[in-house]
Amino acid sequence: MTFAHDLRSAGTAEPPPTARRTPTAAWRGLVLLAAAVALWLLPMVLDTRSVSLLSRFMLFGLAALGLDLLWGRAGLLSLGHAALFGLGCYTSGLVLTRTTWAANDLVAVLAGIAVPAAFGFFAGLVLFKGRIKGVYFGIVTLLFALLFEQLAGTWGSLTGGFNGLVVPGGITIGPLDLEMPSDMYRVVLVVSILGYLVVRWFASSPLGRAIEASRMNDLRAEALGYDVAVVRAITLGAAGALAGLAGALYAPVEGFIYPNQLGLVASTSFIVWVAIGGRGTLIGAFVGAVIVNGVQSRLSDRFQEYWPLLIGCFLLVVILFEPGGVAGSSRRLVAAVGSVRSRFRARS
Amino acid sequence: MVTTFLNSVSLAAILGLVAIGLAVIFGVRGVINLAHGELFVLGAYSTVWFDGRGLSLWFGVVAAPFVVGAIGWALEVTVVRRLYTRPIDTLVATFGLSIIIREIIKLSFGKGSRNVPLPLSGQVDLLGTSYPQYRLFLTAASAVILGTVAWLAVRTDIGVKVRAVIQRRPMAEAMGIDGRRIDQGIFVMGAALAGLAGALMAPLITLNPEVGPTFLARSFLVVIIGGIGSVLPAIGSAIVIGLSEGLISSYIRPVYAQMLLFVVAIVVLCVRPTGLFRRGGEPS
Numbered sequence: 001m002t003f004a005h006d007l008r009s010a011g012t013a014e015p016p017p018t019a020r021r022t023p024t025a026a027w028r029g030l031v032l033l034a035a036a037v038a039l040w041l042l043p044m045v046l047d048t049r050s051v052s053l054l055s056r057f058m059l060f061g062l063a064a065l066g067l068d069l070l071w072g073r074a075g076l077l078s079l080g081h082a083a084l085f086g087l088g089c090y091t092s093g094l095v096l097t098r099t100t101w102a103a104n105d106l107v108a109v110l111a112g113i114a115v116p117a118a119f120g121f122f123a124g125l126v127l128f129k130g131r132i133k134g135v136y137f138g139i140v141t142l143l144f145a146l147l148f149e150q151l152a153g154t155w156g157s158l159t160g161g162f163n164g165l166v167v168p169g170g171i172t173i174g175p176l177d178l179e180m181p182s183d184m185y186r187v188v189l190v191v192s193i194l195g196y197l198v199v200r201w202f203a204s205s206p207l208g209r210a211i212e213a214s215r216m217n218d219l220r221a222e223a224l225g226y227d228v229a230v231v232r233a234i235t236l237g238a239a240g241a242l243a244g245l246a247g248a249l250y251a252p253v254e255g256f257i258y259p260n261q262l263g264l265v266a267s268t269s270f271i272v273w274v275a276i277g278g279r280g281t282l283i284g285a286f287v288g289a290v291i292v293n294g295v296q297s298r299l300s301d302r303f304q305e306y307w308p309l310l311i312g313c314f315l316l317v318v319i320l321f322e323p324g325g326v327a328g329s330s331r332r333l334v335a336a337v338g339s340v341r342s343r344f345r346a347r348s
Numbered sequence: 349m350v351t352t353f354l355n356s357v358s359l360a361a362i363l364g365l366v367a368i369g370l371a372v373i374f375g376v377r378g379v380i381n382l383a384h385g386e387l388f389v390l391g392a393y394s395t396v397w398f399d400g401r402g403l404s405l406w407f408g409v410v411a412a413p414f415v416v417g418a419i420g421w422a423l424e425v426t427v428v429r430r431l432y433t434r435p436i437d438t439l440v441a442t443f444g445l446s447i448i449i450r451e452i453i454k455l456s457f458g459k460g461s462r463n464v465p466l467p468l469s470g471q472v473d474l475l476g477t478s479y480p481q482y483r484l485f486l487t488a489a490s491a492v493i494l495g496t497v498a499w500l501a502v503r504t505d506i507g508v509k510v511r512a513v514i515q516r517r518p519m520a521e522a523m524g525i526d527g528r529r530i531d532q533g534i535f536v537m538g539a540a541l542a543g544l545a546g547a548l549m550a551p552l553i554t555l556n557p558e559v560g561p562t563f564l565a566r567s568f569l570v571v572i573i574g575g576i577g578s579v580l581p582a583i584g585s586a587i588v589i590g591l592s593e594g595l596i597s598s599y600i601r602p603v604y605a606q607m608l609l610f611v612v613a614i615v616v617l618c619v620r621p622t623g624l625f626r627r628g629g630e631p632s
Contacts, residue, residue, distance in 0.1 A: 129618070
């Protein structure tokens with residue numbers, strides 16, 4: 001098997017498609033478009049609280065997309081993704097509350113993207129140049145999450161400490177006045193869809209292939225002339241940008257930031273969403289975040305107590321028995337239905 | 349000053365107990381057990397269980413290694429051994445296990461913090477200051493256990509077998525060493541030591557179900573600085589980390605002390621991935 005072949009088959013991360021079994025690209029695009037239109041119209045039928053909840057879930061999904069890029073594509077499991085998300089939250093929250101520049105809200109969002117992205121890239125450069133990978137990367141990111149949480153709690157004069165930081169609600173970006181939750185929701189929807197498309201494009205670009213190569217065989221990728229450390233650092237930077245974008249918008253949507261959002265438990269949630277949705281599939285991370293959060297918000301208060309336990313069990317079961325997650329199962333289901341149908345056709 | 353030093357020594361001893369399991373399991377199978385901190389917490393709560401029934405805490409200290417060891421065995425058999433070939437998935441799976449254990453502790457013992465009474469409340473005169481008896485006992489007991497483990501690792505054929513498996517598993521197995529039994533034995537021993545450390549430490553900390561990750565993080569620092577997979581460097585670096593955290597924390601805020609150690613650990617990981625105390629590539 002040549003290396004070029006490795007790269008080509010890896011881009012799609014699925015078995016070579018046979019035209020009859022999987023829906024064609026046109027169908028898939030049409031379904032996605034219909035879903036997008038339906039989501040756009042959703043605030044007409046939902047109450048304000050649900051709309052605002054849904055914006056939050058989509059932002060979680062956007063951040064989870066960053067983790068999926070890192071974990072599913074580059075093979076680098078971060079146990080501290082919430083540190084990047086929280087960095088975006090705090091950056092935009094601090095700009096929103098502590099400064100009064102012109103176009104303040106836009107600056108807040110941009111800074112919320114830039115700071116975690118830069119942090120991810122440069123921290124990644126240091127770590128990956130030092131040949132830290134695999135489980136070591138997991139440990140280091142876990143320590144990052146714990147430290148950031150501690151730091152946000154202790155550095156009270158800047159962050160408001162363990163009491164958290166109250167962020168004013170409605171923001172204005174250029175001509176868009178996002179006072180209404182439904183307007184904010186639509187912006188979040190558009191940003192999420194655009195974010196997803198950009199990530200897909202990024203993942204299938206030559207750089208995206210190089211990222212996959214670095215996961216599958218880093219020595220070989222290095223021998224082919226890629227600087228694996230830089231490729232990985234760029235991936236971590238991209239994950240930071242996505243998490244930061246989500247966090248920067250999350251701060252005004254939620255209206256309140258607190259140190260736990262940077263911490264280990266929050267990081268766990270991201271891993272759970274990506275694992276359940278199906279790692280490496282990109283859309284799975286987004287769908288996983290929205291579904292898991294949706295289910296959780298529907299649960300009664302009494303059941304809420306057992307939720308983390310349930311999530312832990314679910315995570316274990318997914319990892320042990322269905323590493324492909326929901327996206328993997330549905331793909332297998334489609335393939336199975338297709339093969340049954342084709343066998344049926346062959347007989348008759 | 350003397351008190352600070354002695355407290356740091358006792359912290360170092362406890363860290364040694366917790367970190368050994370983590371380090372050796374990593375050495376033998378290349379997997380990290382993220383539920384290790386929760387095993388420590390389980391040990392601590394075993395004293396709470398006995399205390400709640402009006403019995404002496406000593407029962408908890410004695411029972412903890414056996415109970416937590418048995419739990420460790422159950423985890424190894426049901427979950428961890430299925431994932432030895434997928435180290436990163438092990439990280440996720442044991443992360444899931446740590447959530448499950450933490451939530452079960454919350455549901456059975458409550459979310460709040462507890463104060464476990466000291467089983468020895470007297471003071472002793474030591475180096476010119478009066479020092480709590482219990483802390484002295486804790487340091488001595490941990491030192492004895494660490495010494496025993498080090499003796500097992502260096503002077504007995506159990507240690508030789510473990511090292512053989514760490515160095516070259518297929519060859520060791522061809523020589524008749526049962527690799528599966530070594531994996532299991534190491535996992536159970538690591539769990540038992542973490543449980544014992546938790547039980548010993550319980551009276552000295554504000555115990556709540558969430559303390560696992562902080563002890564896990566400290567053990568990681570120990571493992572990173574000491575290098576992976578061996579007992580003696582792990583003990584050595586536990587002493588370094590425990591002493592420096594204790595001493596630095598008396599000058600600056602504990603958070604910044606931890607941050608400093610963390611930065612040092614990352615530098616060590618980048619510059620000397622095999623740990624500070626390793627000369628060649630071979631584990632000792």
